[in-house]
Amino acid sequence: MSTVPNADPGEDSPAVAAVLDDLAVLAVRRLSAQGDLSLTAAATLSYLDRNGPERLSVLASRQAVTQPSMTQLVRRLEREGLVDRSADDLDGRAVRVAVTDAGRALLAERRRLRRERLTELLGTLSPDELRDLTRIAGEFLPLLRRLLQSEAGE
Amino acid sequence: MSTVPNADPGEDSPAVAAVLDDLAVLAVRRLSAQGDLSLTAAATLSYLDRNGPERLSVLASRQAVTQPSMTQLVRRLEREGLVDRSADDLDGRAVRVAVTDAGRALLAERRRLRRERLTELLGTLSPDELRDLTRIAGEFLPLLRRLLQSEAGE
DNA sequence: GGAAATTACATAGGGAGCTTATGCAACTGC
DNA sequence: GCAGTTGCATAAGCTCCCTATGTAATTTCC
Structure with missing residues (x-):
């Protein structure tokens, strides 16, 4: 498959696994609000915001969902005015998806809300704990980013 | 709301919040496999495994879902043979939910699979990076756990 | 002790979000 | 220019969440 420099990472993994699990819980249970975007919806909008318009099928493989799933997601996002669809100039079959101003505004608001919630949570820590956590x-x-992106493919 | 010992978490909080947010999203994506249990299903089974049989409504509030949602989840889990239901001896209305041997076996297998995936990921790091990451x-x-339990409230 | 309120769960209905299977129109290759 | 491939849409079905509502068991209160 890929580069596997180390034969056996050993018995240290449980701590790392526990951290990742806890982070997942944090993201899904604690950070997401009521009418929040789904993980895929948010990631897709965010991608379009960072990288500009893209084809539907490319978005699907980027988010590791099937093409019909992305068709549905884009339809929902379009219905809410968060993205635009247009035909590709070069390929009549292709659909070009672009984030709208409303989509960008929603992204910004979502980021603000999540940061706010997290900041509240951080407020429950003592100054010492907060300092430790920050460090x-x-x-x-950097390490976790390397770890999680290692097999991201693209 | 709750205890807020620190008036202002300081200027570091937004940065930490951003980091945790990004990591959490990445963690969610990397850790969930194909035919995996949902977050709620896994957490519920795991809770029953650790704490023994429990009432349906208690499970619902533990997992922060509504009672009808938990009714549905328990029904699905029961259909797959992962949990058992029985009437409460003391309260004819209550339903006692218990994890079955098959449920425990699935939990073990799930843990094994996740550990395997993580081991693969860890294999892409250098020995030095791996040591740092573990430390x-x-x-x-512990900090993350405190953060997650801060407003857990039952 | 019996009616009224509460509690524990089930059911109904609906939406998001994922899947596989399939259809169709547009592009590409020979 | 027909055949095969590609890009997307549609259909059907599952999970997993919700709100609203029903029902039976328990508790409360007169």
């Missing part, structure tokens, strides 16, 4: 998060970030 | 994860975990 640890700073160290953890 | 940092060990420090991170």
Whole structure:
């Protein structure tokens, strides 16, 4: 498959696994609000915001969902005015999906809300704990990013 | 709302919040497999495994879903033989939900699979990175757990 | 002790979001 | 220019969440 420099990572994984699990719970249970976008919807909008308009099928493989799923998602997003569809100039079959201003505004608001909720949570920690967390998060970030993106493919 | 010992978490919070947010999203995507249990299903089974049989409504509030949602989930789990239902001896209205041997076996298998996936991921790191990651994860975990339990309220 | 209120769960209906299977129109290759 | 491939849409079905509502068992209160 891919590069596997180490034969056996050993018995250390449980701690890492627990952290990842807890982070997943944090994201899904604690950070998502009521009428929030789904994970895929948010990631898709965010991708379109960062990278510009893209074809539907490309968005599907990016988000690791099937093409019909992305068709449905784009339809819902379009219905809510968050994306636009247009025909591709070069290929009559293709659909070009673009984020709208309303979509960008929603993304910004969503980010603000999630940061706010997280900041509230952080407020429950003591100053010492917060300082530790800040330091640890700073160290953890690059490693975890490498870990999680290692098989991201694209 | 709740205890807010710190008036202002300081200027570091937004940065930490951003980091945790990104990591959490990545973690969700990387950890869930194909025919995997949903977050709620896994958490419910796991809870029953650790704490023994419990009432349906208690499970619902534990998982922060509505009672009808838990009724449905338990029905699905029962259909797949992962849990048992029985009437409460003391209260004729109540339903006692218990994990079955098959449920415990599935939990074990799920843990094995996730550990396997994680091991693959960890294999892409260098020995030094792996050592750092393990150390940092060990420090991170207690803080993260405190963060997640801060407003758990039952 | 019996009617009234409450509690524990089930049911009905609906939407999001994922899947596989299939259809169709547009592009590509020979 | 027909055949095969590609890009997307549609259909049918499942999970998993919701709100609204029903029902039976328990508790409360007169």
